[in-house]
Amino acid sequence: MKLNIDIIAENLLAIHPLLYKSISKPLKNKSSITPGGMFVMGILKRNGMLSMSDIGNYLSMPKPHVTVIIDRLIEEEYVLRQNDPNDRRVVNILLTDKGISEFEELKEALSLNLKSKLVLLSEEELEQLSKASQQMKEILISILSKEKNKEY
Amino acid sequence: MKLNIDIIAENLLAIHPLLYKSISKPLKNKSSITPGGMFVMGILKRNGMLSMSDIGNYLSMPKPHVTVIIDRLIEEEYVLRQNDPNDRRVVNILLTDKGISEFEELKEALSLNLKSKLVLLSEEELEQLSKASQQMKEILISILSKEKNKEY
DNA sequence: CATAATAGTTATACTTTTGTAACCATTATA
């Protein structure tokens, strides 16, 4: 009998390119935001204010890359830099109102794009997918989100 | 009340970077295969022989990119090119034994990497994640796999 | 048969991401 963990690995490996296809690609046409910028805005939306290092750790991005992405998001006024009063080395990043609404629009664009595909599903299947993705999200967040991967 | 479809969109948007982190990054150190090459091998593993165009459609990759990736996989002897006897324009790609075992190794490496994180989960949660990911995979494959996104 | 369409490759330019190293400012520690 196959171990749960191997089944999970196999499934994640299969799901990954499908998400890539159904998310990154469609949204590319909708916005000037790069995939990296989208990821950053996503965790900012979920976590509120984060330091540059936090962002790098959440997404396993090299710090210099985080700087580049944030520079660009700032240019477009989607996020703000704020110095941390407790530690003057750290720079905290937070979404602006413009950033929040842009992210909402991205999410809507994704919904719209998905809708054309999800019509093929029955109401039960939709419900299943909704619940399954919710569970996956929660579990993956609980085990993956916080950990520190690498020091750049 | 929130629509299932919006919940799904939100969840997929959250899951995507987590998979990116837990799959692409860890495997990068284990193998010379690029993420794109990994995706290609994955669908070849699942679907058997595919034409160049099929691969591009499954993964929403521009055809020139598929050519580059296949060139490299052939160099490393993970796949083979075969002319289609029915239509001499099409080139079919299939995994070699070496490619299959390399892919299995990648999957094992991923399992191993996941294991260190999944220890935090209870047996029930593992079971949940296993089933949820299975459902997600099946549903996403059914609605996303076949469609043609764009002609390059 | 002439023409259009398809499958794939080659070439090229560009963007995004990755990886390192060097560096500054600030904080922690011996």
Add this chain to the structure above:
DNA sequence: TATAATGGTTACAAAAGTATAACTATTATG
């Protein structure tokens, strides 16, 4: 207080992915 460690930026090189156009070979269609 001298030194090490941390947080972040800058600069640079290289890999990976994206996008287009031009081209060959083959097949489909008028």
